Each structure stands twice: as structure tokens, then as C-alpha cells.
Amino acid sequence: xxxxxxxxxxxxxxxxxxxxxxxxxxxxxxxxxxxxxxxxxxxxxxxxxxxxxxxxxxxxxxxxxxx
Amino acid sequence: xxxxxxxxxxxxxxxxxxxxxxxxxxxxxxxxxxxxxxxxxxxxxxxxxxxxxxxxxxxxxxxxxxxxxxxxxxxxxxxxxxxxxxxxxxxxxxxxxxxxxxxxxxxxxxxxxxxxxxxxxxxxxxxxxxxxxxxxxxxxxxxxxxxxxxxxxxxxxxxxxxxxxxxxxxxxxxxxxxxxxxxxxxxxxxxxxxxxxxxxxxxxxxxxxxxxxxxxxxxxxxx
Numbered sequence: 001x002x003x004x005x006x007x008x009x010x011x012x013x014x015x016x017x018x019x020x021x022x023x024x025x026x027x028x029x030x031x032x033x034x035x036x037x038x039x040x041x042x043x044x045x046x047x048x049x050x051x052x053x054x055x056x057x058x059x060x061x062x063x064x065x066x067x
Numbered sequence: 068x069x070x071x072x073x074x075x076x077x078x079x080x081x082x083x084x085x086x087x088x089x090x091x092x093x094x095x096x097x098x099x100x101x102x103x104x105x106x107x108x109x110x111x112x113x114x115x116x117x118x119x120x121x122x123x124x125x126x127x128x129x130x131x132x133x134x135x136x137x138x139x140x141x142x143x144x145x146x147x148x149x150x151x152x153x154x155x156x157x158x159x160x161x162x163x164x165x166x167x168x169x170x171x172x173x174x175x176x177x178x179x180x181x182x183x184x185x186x187x188x189x190x191x192x193x194x195x196x197x198x199x200x201x202x203x204x205x206x207x208x209x210x211x212x213x214x215x216x217x218x219x220x221x222x223x224x225x226x227x228x229x230x231x232x233x234x235x236x237x238x239x240x241x242x243x244x245x246x247x248x249x250x251x252x253x254x255x256x257x258x259x260x261x262x263x264x265x266x267x268x269x270x271x272x273x274x275x276x277x278x279x280x281x282x283x284x285x286x287x288x289x290x
Contacts, residue, residue: 050251062272063229063235065275
């Protein structure tokens with residue numbers, strides 16, 4: 001399983017801004033619903049989170065200390 | 068999960084109680100599960116029940132009239148969410164929202180007051196817990212007032228860093244911004260600046276602290 005940005009469908013207003021900024025085509029609109037497709041091409045640029053006007057899309061980071 | 072004495076003992080309030088006492092108060096607690104994103108408490112509402120986190124993490128925050136969010140803390144297992152209104156009988160001063168699936172354990176206000184009257188050592192311990200909370204808030208005021216943004220973001224990274232195994236916090240740049248009292252773009256720029264200096268690496272889904280000492284120095288110099 002590839003970790004991907006998460007979408008909260010309750011907050012999403014289907015504006016499609018995330019689709020336009022996604023550089024790897026991982027975000028698509030299917031049947032009027034924004035859907036995220038698992039792909040290792042996603043480099044976690046977080047552009048989708050940055051443009052989302054409702055805070056529906058989130059790209060979380062695990063913070064770790066290198067040994 | 069069922070409420071057991073081991074969990075009750077892990078709650079700072081009740082850490083001074085012995086197993087027999089914990090067994091006696093166990094039936095006073097209830098348990099419920101909430102989903103990621105669910106709002107558990109709203110600012111301005113009355114509270115007649117005290118909630119403790121049993122599993123997961125809960126964001127404690129305030130929202131301005133313009134919708135800006137300031138995170139005060141992230142409550143973890145054993146920590147209370149709303150002891151202020153339980154003790155001063157006012158309304159909730161903050162909001163609480165589940166950061167993932169969360170199990171909550173709760174007790175009615177009057178039942179908690181009964182425990183405090185019956186077990187004076189628990190009442191004394193409660194003072195300690197509330198004093199620690201006040202100390203944490205004083206530190207937050209200090210950070211927001213005197214520390215520059217890069218120092219605040221760096222401190223957040225150090226505070227929430229794990230070793231990559233077990234429970235490690237997951238934070239979005241928006242959540243870091245709400246903790247640091249700044250905008251998401253500023254957090255993004257701060258992270259980029261730390262990366263350019265080689266102190267951290269921004270990886271897919273991970274922020275790796277490559278030079279912990281350098282980050283500690285930034286926090287030290289920013290105060």
C-alpha cells in the first residue's frame with residue numbers, strides 16, 4: 001500500500017483545484033467525487049493541500065530523527 | 068478496549084491510587100469511540116462530563132472569528148480534554164477534534180467530584196496536573212510572544228519527532244502552522260530553509276531530522 005494524501009469527502013466541495021495542481025495525475029474526479037489514486041509517482045509536493053479551500057485534502061508528515 | 072485499572076492508573080489524576088481504590092472507581096467510567104475529524108468538544112458549550120484520551124490523539128485548539136486556528140496542544144492517552152469547565156463550571160474554552168480514530172473514557176462531573184472528596188490524595192494530585200497544564204500554556208505564550216517563526220517551527224519538529232517505530236505523530240503543514248501561530252506558507256518556507264541547510268530532509272510522507280543538534284541550536288538562539 002502506498003501512502004497517499006487523504007481526502008475528507010464531507011469537507012470537499014468538488015471545486016477541482018487539487019486536480020489542476022497535482023503534478024502526477026493522482027487526483028481525479030470520478031462521478032462528481034474527488035478521488036485519489038495510489039501511485040508512487042506522488043512525491044508529496046503538498047500542492048493539493050495548499051490549494052484546497054476547505055481543508056478537505058491533507059498531506060501529513062511523520063517526523064523522525066535519523067539514527 | 069475495556070476500561071481497566073492499568074489504564075486508569077496511567078491517567079495523571081489517578082496515578083496516586085492503589086489497585087483496590089482503582090477497582091472501586093472503575094464502574095464510574097464510560098467509553099466511546101470517535102472517528103478521525105470528529106469534533107468532540109466545541110468552544111462555548113457547557114461540559115458535564117470529563118473526557119480522557121484512552122487511545123489516539125486529539126487536537127485542542129481555538130478558532131478566531133476569521134477562522135484562523137491556533138492549536139494549544141495535542142492530547143494523548145491518559146490526558147484530559149476539558150478539565151477547565153469541569154472545575155470552574157464555565158463553558159469549554161477550547162475545541163477538541165480527533166486527529167485519527169480515538170477511544171475516549173469519560174466520567175460525569177458529579178462522580179469525579181465524589182472521587183475528589185473521598186480521596187484527598189487524588190484532589191492534591193489534580194492540583195499538580197492543572198499546574199503542569201498552566202506551565203505548558205505559559206511556555207506557549209512565551210514561544211508565541213518571543214520566539215521567531217523559524218524557531219517555533221523547529222521546536223515543533225523536535226517536540227513531535229519520534230524514532231519511526233511505535234506511535235509517531237503525523238502532522239500536516241497546516242497543523243504545524245496552527246501550532247506556531249503562523250500561515251501554512253510560512254511553515255513551508257521554514258521547512259525549505261531547514262532542508263537547504265541540510266538540517267532536515269523532506270521525504271515522501273516524512274520529515275527526517277538529519278542534524279538534531281543544529282535544530283536545538285536554532286531553538287536555543289530563537290528564544
